[in-house]
Amino acid sequence: MSLSALQTAFETYLTDGALPSNELLEQVRGCTALSALEGLRIYHNAYRSRLLAVLREDFPALQQWLGEESFEQLALAYFTAWPPRHFSIRWLGEKLPEFIGSYIAEPQLSPIRELAELEWAFTLAFDAQDVEALSLQAISEFSAEDWVSFRVSLTPSARWLRLQYNTLALWKAAKSGDLLPVATQPAGNRDCLVWRHNLVCQYRSLEPEEASALRFFVEGGSFAELCESLSATHGEQAPLQAATWLKLWVNEGLLKLRATIHE
């Protein structure tokens, strides 16, 4: 058997969950310690155990929700549908939230998928690109012109989620090792940010007004335009409210300077 044929036969055995083909078994020289089948089985079991361990680590709250056995069934079905294709096992769970859509039915589907999306956002934030976050020191050195025109974007580690369920409460309970509350759907969606600041992953939800202002700002509005957009709701207090939020966002390491008028 050629190298290529042998590897294809072995790959098929490792990934399809069935017994090894006779063709593959004939390629193995058994010995006293391990028969051909026993030797092959070690690899077969290791493949699943390794992938499962990574998924358990990346989706601990999801596992707690589903229970170990159901989580394992979900994981094995997922590996069949989305076998690992990236050289780094770190990307194994990338398609799990999407896969859940085809695996679980409502009413569980939506809250479970949302929890998976939240957990994957933390994985993405953990090792996203490093950038220099906009600092209060940098702002203090702005010229009057800069203040009018500076624009920002969210730091690359930030993921903006629109949560329909009490997903943060579920995630926090899992993280603390508590029993998960029942999934509920509060009135209206909740904006939630997940990002990394000073090497540590952060998260928080935003009230609708703050979410709207931040979205306007990071989508390219200048600070002056932000103040103007707030004037309808805040009147003369609009610049003060904009400055208060700006200080909060900067302290949280959420923003990256996009450009000033001088660039």
Add this chain to the structure above:
Amino acid sequence: MSKRKTLGFGLGLRNEYYRQILEERPAVDWFEIISENYLVEGGKALYFLDAIGEHYPLVMHGVSLSIGGSHALDIDYLRQLKQLADRVQPQWVSDHLCWSRGNAHQLHDLLPLPFTQESLLHVAARVRLVQDVLERPIVLENVSSYVQWTTSSMSESQFLSELSYLTGCELLLDVNNVYVSSRNQGFDPWQFIMELPHERIRQIHLAGHSDYGQYLIDTHDQPIADPVWSLYSKTLSYLGPTSTLIERDDHFPPFEDLLSELEHARAIANGVISRATL
């Protein structure tokens, strides 16, 4: 006993110990990183890599090269590896003599090759390409294995020897892997080591395994077993001083326990070397 450049006694760098290493600067001569853990855009791993690299020599050890795979080499992976090497400036870059990727899947395991002429020519061509991209010799490690192929026409150590001769690649001798495979497949571990071209051995690995009675599994989650220490001692008596690294990948003990194992390796090496110079 040959004279070779040695880094001394090192440990695998794992995130469980990042802070302690930076704060206490333990007496470890060097650290080996798992390359793939640092092929990321940012965050904690790269921060500690840079910080620890300011104080210790580093070596890069990969698990995804799949040098023996019949698929095309992943050039994107190689480029990322080269970029990391440019950042880390490692003493050397290593991976395994195995395959880890099939036609459709990343298999994320160190799978054994049939040791045939076909495999040898295939792997040799890929080693040359890898060395061209990385602009340095690659260092390849023998893996633990649980099957052997009927088509093999030479031993793993003969294969490594031929491969090194054909390509100039260097060797990472994992003493634990030799022991695990020898128990599983019933060969003489010492003969395996004797068949290697000693002048090409750049580094030694030591690690723990799990003993299931009839067979062993290379788990890296246990202290190093006594027969592996014995084989290490015998190996050093033959090789002379050789850069030695202890790997631990699960059931992480207090860092002090790993330092004790490292001291044990040092003591064995000192005993072997002083006996040799009497």
